[in-house]
Amino acid sequence: MAEQQNFPTFREVFLFATVMKNNLKTIPSWDQSQRPREKFLLRGAQALSTEELIAIIIGSGSKEKNAVELSREILDAADNDLSSLARFTDEDFMKFGGIGECKAVTLMAVFEISRRYQIQQAPPLPQIYSSASAYKNMAPLLKDLSHEECWVMYLNRHNRIISRERISSGGVFATVVDAKMIIKRAMAKLASSIILVHNHPSGSRKPGRDDIAQTKKLSQAARMCDISLMDHIIIAGNSYFSFADDGSL
Numbered sequence: 001m002a003e004q005q006n007f008p009t010f011r012e013v014f015l016f017a018t019v020m021k022n023n024l025k026t027i028p029s030w031d032q033s034q035r036p037r038e039k040f041l042l043r044g045a046q047a048l049s050t051e052e053l054i055a056i057i058i059g060s061g062s063k064e065k066n067a068v069e070l071s072r073e074i075l076d077a078a079d080n081d082l083s084s085l086a087r088f089t090d091e092d093f094m095k096f097g098g099i100g101e102c103k104a105v106t107l108m109a110v111f112e113i114s115r116r117y118q119i120q121q122a123p124p125l126p127q128i129y130s131s132a133s134a135y136k137n138m139a140p141l142l143k144d145l146s147h148e149e150c151w152v153m154y155l156n157r158h159n160r161i162i163s164r165e166r167i168s169s170g171g172v173f174a175t176v177v178d179a180k181m182i183i184k185r186a187m188a189k190l191a192s193s194i195i196l197v198h199n200h201p202s203g204s205r206k207p208g209r210d211d212i213a214q215t216k217k218l219s220q221a222a223r224m225c226d227i228s229l230m231d232h233i234i235i236a237g238n239s240y241f242s243f244a245d246d247g248s249l
Contacts, residue, residue: 062098
């Protein structure tokens with residue numbers, strides 16, 4: 001005779017499911033003082049870790065992970081570097097389970113607001129006295145971008161900035177620098193000197209052959225109009241390359 005199988009009753013199944021539900025590692029089950037939003041209100045933003053702050057932004061996690069654990073996974077993918085995370089695209093964010101288009105756009109919007117805040121907090125257009133000061137002035141605009149942009153700083157004879165202008169965005173540097181246009185604008189602004197600035201999203205500071213060729217071309221064009229190409233700065237995240245410091249001008 002076959003051995004009789006004892007199947008769990010409905011009550012036993014219900015009790016087991018209830019116990020498992022109560023033991024799931026979800027944020028609502030945490031002590032109130034440990035939930036990111038409540039912790040923020042009780043103890044202030046400084047008391048929260050970076051992953052907890054991101055958890056507040058994304059609001060919820062996935063079936064496998066709560067919001068804090070998902071935020072930790074996202075940070076790990078960026079090597080715990082907010083500058084790298086700021087360069088993530090919507091596609092990068094949506095690779096994580098639990099991050100859809102809405103949450104991806106929300107995260108990108110937060111970083112864009114932060115970038116604009118840094119720009120507004122920059123001091124009024126100052127005097128440029130070194131490559132470091134030029135980098136400090138332009139880095140908030142360029143260091144976290146995932147695409148390439150090229151800017152020109154127009155300076156008066158006291159090396160004070162008259163204006164900063166973006167002359168191209170998203171293209172290959174060698175094809176978008178128009179020396180004639182830059183010199184024409186410099187003359188219209190009565191600029192005595194200019195500084196060319198562009199970024200390398202790859203993080204490499206090293207100038208390429210096209211960078212070198214364009215620098216030489218712009219320097220010659222400026223000199224013919226009695227305007228000095230003071231420097232060409234390549235911004236690569238938190239570091240930079242200066243053609244002037246390198247003696248390449």
